[in-house]
Amino acid sequence: MKRTAALVFLSSTLSACDPSTSVGAPASPDTSEQLQALAESETFYKAINFAGSAATIEGRPFLSFAEAKAQGLSIPSGYSEAQSSLSPSPATDAPTGVMLNSAIWQAGTLKIAQTVPAASYGVYLYILENHQTNYRSLDVSLEGQKVAQGVGTLAKGEWKKYGPYSVQVSDGTLNLDLSARSGDPHLMGLALFTLGTTPPPPSTGGRVYYVALNGNDSTGDGTQAKPYRTIAKAADVAPANAGHTIQVGAGTFDETRQIQLKEKVNLIGAGADATFIRGGQFDWNSSGLIQLASRVLDPSAAKIPAFEHEGETYGPFDRYLPVDSPQELSGFSMDGQNKGSSGIKIVNRNGVNIHHVKIKNYSWAGIYSSSEGYAGVKNLRVSDFEIAESSLENTSASWGNITLRGTHEGALIQNGRIEHYTTASRPENYHTGSGYAFKALRSWEDTARKQDEIRGSKLLNIIQRGKDSAPWDNYKAANIGFEFWNIGADGVEIAHCDFNAAMSLEFNAPIDQYPYSFYVHHNRFKVTKAGFLELANSNIIVEHNSFDMTGNTNPWNTMGEYNEGKASTQGTLLKNIRVNHNVFNLAAAGPSMFVFTTKVDNFKFYNNTVISTATPALFEFRRPSSQGSGAIEIRNNIFETGGAVKMFAYTEQNNATAPTSVAFTNNLSRNAPTALPPTASQAGNLLGSAQLVRSGAMPFPYFDAASASANVVDRGANVGLPFSGSAPDIGASEYGLSAGTLGLK
Numbered sequence: 001m002k003r004t005a006a007l008v009f010l011s012s013t014l015s016a017c018d019p020s021t022s023v024g025a026p027a028s029p030d031t032s033e034q035l036q037a038l039a040e041s042e043t044f045y046k047a048i049n050f051a052g053s054a055a056t057i058e059g060r061p062f063l064s065f066a067e068a069k070a071q072g073l074s075i076p077s078g079y080s081e082a083q084s085s086l087s088p089s090p091a092t093d094a095p096t097g098v099m100l101n102s103a104i105w106q107a108g109t110l111k112i113a114q115t116v117p118a119a120s121y122g123v124y125l126y127i128l129e130n131h132q133t134n135y136r137s138l139d140v141s142l143e144g145q146k147v148a149q150g151v152g153t154l155a156k157g158e159w160k161k162y163g164p165y166s167v168q169v170s171d172g173t174l175n176l177d178l179s180a181r182s183g184d185p186h187l188m189g190l191a192l193f194t195l196g197t198t199p200p201p202p203s204t205g206g207r208v209y210y211v212a213l214n215g216n217d218s219t220g221d222g223t224q225a226k227p228y229r230t231i232a233k234a235a236d237v238a239p240a241n242a243g244h245t246i247q248v249g250a251g252t253f254d255e256t257r258q259i260q261l262k263e264k265v266n267l268i269g270a271g272a273d274a275t276f277i278r279g280g281q282f283d284w285n286s287s288g289l290i291q292l293a294s295r296v297l298d299p300s301a302a303k304i305p306a307f308e309h310e311g312e313t314y315g316p317f318d319r320y321l322p323v324d325s326p327q328e329l330s331g332f333s334m335d336g337q338n339k340g341s342s343g344i345k346i347v348n349r350n351g352v353n354i355h356h357v358k359i360k361n362y363s364w365a366g367i368y369s370s371s372e373g374y375a376g377v378k379n380l381r382v383s384d385f386e387i388a389e390s391s392l393e394n395t396s397a398s399w400g401n402i403t404l405r406g407t408h409e410g411a412l413i414q415n416g417r418i419e420h421y422t423t424a425s426r427p428e429n430y431h432t433g434s435g436y437a438f439k440a441l442r443s444w445e446d447t448a449r450k451q452d453e454i455r456g457s458k459l460l461n462i463i464q465r466g467k468d469s470a471p472w473d474n475y476k477a478a479n480i481g482f483e484f485w486n487i488g489a490d491g492v493e494i495a496h497c498d499f500n501a502a503m504s505l506e507f508n509a510p511i512d513q514y515p516y517s518f519y520v521h522h523n524r525f526k527v528t529k530a531g532f533l534e535l536a537n538s539n540i541i542v543e544h545n546s547f548d549m550t551g552n553t554n555p556w557n558t559m560g561e562y563n564e565g566k567a568s569t570q571g572t573l574l575k576n577i578r579v580n581h582n583v584f585n586l587a588a589a590g591p592s593m594f595v596f597t598t599k600v601d602n603f604k605f606y607n608n609t610v611i612s613t614a615t616p617a618l619f620e621f622r623r624p625s626s627q628g629s630g631a632i633e634i635r636n637n638i639f640e641t642g643g644a645v646k647m648f649a650y651t652e653q654n655n656a657t658a659p660t661s662v663a664f665t666n667n668l669s670r671n672a673p674t675a676l677p678p679t680a681s682q683a684g685n686l687l688g689s690a691q692l693v694r695s696g697a698m699p700f701p702y703f704d705a706a707s708a709s710a711n712v713v714d715r716g717a718n719v720g721l722p723f724s725g726s727a728p729d730i731g732a733s734e735y736g737l738s739a740g741t742l743g744l745k
Contacts, residue, residue, distance in 0.1 A: 050188055129154035130156070137150050173383070248269045264327050270332075295320050298320060367403070384416065407454075464482070481502060505535055516539050531591075534559075577602070607721065615643030619647065668731070
């Protein structure tokens with residue numbers, strides 16, 4: 001419920017803490033006006049009774065501990081549960097008293113994590129002293145920042161409600177740490193409220209509709225005593241837009257018809273290893289076993305114009321509006337049995353949050369979110385997931401185990417594993433295949449307009465594992481981990497992922513991205529066939545990644561925009577690409593590292609470490625379409641190779657016109673590089689050994705400087721990136737600075 005006037009509640013909060021002391025005070029204290037504004041703008045999100053049962057506290061539903069753990073609450077092992085029978089002081093109503101007498105505790109630091117949509121939150125903590133007077137004193141941290149100190153110092157039986165502590169969550173998980181100054185950290189209750197104008201996350205304040213193996217769709221009424229037997233029946237009954245929840249018990253549920261979830265209806269299982277949902281074939285054309293579809297016509301009644309494609313006319317099409325529908329799907333596994341089309345399909349809904357799910361064996365996509373009719377989809381969340389063998393693939397195309405189609409903004413996909421090993425086949429007229437791990441592509445309606453894009457979105461902490469070849473091009477092509485195909489990108493971050501297949505950053509049409517189209521950082525790539533990245537886009541930053549070709553069976557086109565030999569989809573120019581602080585371990589391979597069929601301008605290759613026992617080339621310009629490139633900077637790099645690196649190569653009728661400006665400065669090469677344009681500006685370059693550690697884990701410390709006196713330390717030029725010492729180092733690591741975590745974080 002929206003709290004438009006919460007002065008009474010705020011007063012009770014303040015009276016529970018002594019404002020004259022620093023106990024429990026925020027690290028940066030708010031003024032009373034700030035506290036009042038905070039309270040007046042709060043919207044209830046979720047509350048939890050630790051180690052206890054569901055209850056209604058202060059008029060709001062508190063989840064039981066078990067329910068909370070099925071809905072995104074996680075606590076590392078080592079904590080304990082505690083029950084007491086104290087009479088709280090100040091006195092409370094019975095439900096609050098019961099809640100305060102159940103707790104979790106842990107010596108040292110109690111760490112609590114709750115998945116939430118990106119938003120600003122107000123956090124309240126309920127603490128009762130259940131051991132002895134003044135036993136403990138605790139510090140409170142949210143998202144790694146201390147927000148209060150000295151809380152929890154109470155007389156035995158005394159309780160306080162601390163907060164609100166405000167925090168901004170951007171990564172999909174709210175992290176709360178209670179650290180001991182003295183005693184052991186413990187916690188009885190937690191309440192979360194969204195703040196300000198942030199769109200409200202899923203509400204848990206509606207009715208619960210129960211589904212169980214012993215239920216009955218004919219005689220049940222959805223209560224815990226008389227549950228339904230099928231999820232589809234509960235979805236039919238649960239009304240839209242009231243925050244209702246379908247709670248599915250443990251067991252295997254064979255659904256014989258589509259589960260159509262209405263707006264703002266949550267679907268919660270007993271856990272991904274307890275609730276199993278199976279379903280058959282409803283529609284070959286990508287319908288979901290679980291379907292969340294909203295098609296609200298644009299009131300203008302304007303149509304999307306028809307277009308011609310390959311000799312056929314398509315359209316006109318209806319225009320739709322997006323629907324704000326915060327709803328949560330979690331705590332279950334799905335198996336399409338190679339017959340179901342998609343596992344979960346979302347159409348034109350904002351705020352869907354999918355987490356703690358396992359999905360396998362679907363023939364179109366495991367999770368498919370579609371923006372139809374130019375609607376645009378916002379704030380999709382997918383986290384803590386496993387998806388396997390769930391994507392369309394054939395000799396002409398592949399989709400993703402997670403597929404986004406059409407414009408999406410604010411998507412966050414994180415903390416998951418995607419496997420796609422299966423080879424495509426067609427039993428019973430259905431594909432059995434694995435496709436790509438993730439794919440974003442434009443909507444069909446956008447074929448002629450070419451303005452769909454992925455904006456302000458993140459893919460974080462994902463393990464991708466797949467076969468090395470894909471069916472398209474009759475299995476001559478390499479498999480793809482993540483692909484953005486014929487769709488624009490604006491502010492897309494891909495970080496801390498672990499890949500064994502390439503990433504394709506394709507393009508739609510010239511859209512001015514700011515400050516970057518893609519920011520690819522702190523990932524690990526160990527690709528078993530072909531290259532690492534297809535850079536078919538402008539305004540890309542690629543930094544602090546590990547690219548490893550060890551064992552690669554077809555090591556060609558390491559990076560670049562090579563586009564299958566076809567005309568470039570980018571247009572006439574690729575611009576503003578920065579590749580810095582990466583390790584390229586090419587092993588025994590000597591490929592061309594950056595291959596372009598399009599002109600390039602303002603390309604910066606800074607502080608990279610290139611390792612090979614062969615003789616690679618750095619840039620290859622193919623065909624006349626790549627003639628006339630502009631500025632290229634090559635600065636502060638290590639080239640430890642078996643032969644002299646060929647800096648520029650020109651192939652397939654390219655007339656070998658050099659880029660208009662080439663800077664080659666402060667690089668260290670084992671062998672003098674060749675094929676630099678005679679007009680290239682050179683300064684500060686070195687020949688010799690880089691003097692690297694060459695032991696330990698790869699890429700670091702293996703490719704770190706061996707000592708402060710190594711040839712690469714403080715020998716670089718200042719290119720505007722962070723460094724330590726009198727000058728930047730040469731190569732991917734900076735002596736005295738951590739490169740951060742590469743791969744999973």
